[in-house]
Amino acid sequence: MLTVITLSELHATRRSFQGTVGLVPTMGYLHEGHLSLVRQAKEECDHVVVSIFVNPTQFGPKEDLSRYPRDLDRDLSLLDSLGADLVWVPTEQSMYPQGYQTWVEVERITRPLEGSMRPGHFKGVTTVVAKLFNGVQPHKAYFGQKDAQQAAVIRQMTRDLNFPIEIVICPIAREPDGLAMSSRNVYLDTEQRKAATVLYRSLSAARNAYENGERAAEKLRQIMRDVLATELLAQMQYVSCADYDTLEELETVTGKTLLSMAVFIGKTRLIDNFVLG
Numbered sequence: 001m002l003t004v005i006t007l008s009e010l011h012a013t014r015r016s017f018q019g020t021v022g023l024v025p026t027m028g029y030l031h032e033g034h035l036s037l038v039r040q041a042k043e044e045c046d047h048v049v050v051s052i053f054v055n056p057t058q059f060g061p062k063e064d065l066s067r068y069p070r071d072l073d074r075d076l077s078l079l080d081s082l083g084a085d086l087v088w089v090p091t092e093q094s095m096y097p098q099g100y101q102t103w104v105e106v107e108r109i110t111r112p113l114e115g116s117m118r119p120g121h122f123k124g125v126t127t128v129v130a131k132l133f134n135g136v137q138p139h140k141a142y143f144g145q146k147d148a149q150q151a152a153v154i155r156q157m158t159r160d161l162n163f164p165i166e167i168v169i170c171p172i173a174r175e176p177d178g179l180a181m182s183s184r185n186v187y188l189d190t191e192q193r194k195a196a197t198v199l200y201r202s203l204s205a206a207r208n209a210y211e212n213g214e215r216a217a218e219k220l221r222q223i224m225r226d227v228l229a230t231e232l233l234a235q236m237q238y239v240s241c242a243d244y245d246t247l248e249e250l251e252t253v254t255g256k257t258l259l260s261m262a263v264f265i266g267k268t269r270l271i272d273n274f275v276l277g
């Protein structure tokens with residue numbers, strides 16, 4: 001496995017690859033969720049490139065950029081053991097040099113949910129992903145369903161800007177008690193870690209109701225709120241029952257639907273979702 005930092009090293013190695021290339025963009029501090037993306041890329045592509053870059057432009061001024069967990073040595077040894085071919089670890093300076101002034105912005109689909117709570121977040125995400133796509137020029141790029149709106153936004157950007165890249169969305173990797181894996185879970189202390197299962201419990205309750213025939217979206221949202229309210233350490237930011245493709249809030253569930261939520265456990269903001277239908 002090769003590790004490169006500069007764009008010229010990346011381009012030289014990329015040129016040496018024959019066959020299909022899969023890209024897995026990450027912010028590092030890898031867990032089983034990231035590794036499942038790398039494994040799927042390994043199965044489907046001749047070469048797998050992983051990027052590790054904690055992208056400053058997708059963090060708001062009050063968010064956790066400076067304390068975001070990092071462990072590059074551990075990440076590299078995990079990726080090596082999985083058989084990744086190339087890891088690109090660009091520097092902030094090379095991604096956003098002085099005088100940088102170009103942004104990629106997707107409109108409607110970035111506005112609700114995460115977009116409404118984290119202004120500017122998706123502008124940072126789409127800009128960096130476009131730069132990663134241009135750098136690596138992959139045939140396929142792998143993203144997690146964990147970040148459901150991000151996946152939808154990237155699909156939209158890829159279509160709109162004609163990137164010749166297939167976007168592959170991989171299922172959410174979870175801990176045995178249901179908590180979705182996340183680099184941010186390390187912020188939770190023991191008590192908070194127990195409380196954090198409330199997201200999964202709340203989504204499960206709404207899904208049960210759906211499976212028993214409930215189709216009123218507000219009823220499903222209320223079920224999620226009610227379960228969240230039973231957990232004293234949990235502070236709900238939003239719950240949503242939205243159309244899977246447009247992310248618009250529904251009145252009645254008919255087709256493919258996204259149940260999603262953002263919840264603070266202490267100072268840690270967690271998101272999770274289920275897909276219905």
Ligand code: AMP
Nearest residue numbers: 026027028033143144146147172173181
């Ligand atoms: P991050 O390092 O948080 O930017 O995540 C990098 C990629 O891994 C994104 O496409 C995430 O959606 C995906 N990812 C993060 N957590 C999980 C998870 N628990 N299961 C599946 N994919 C995940």
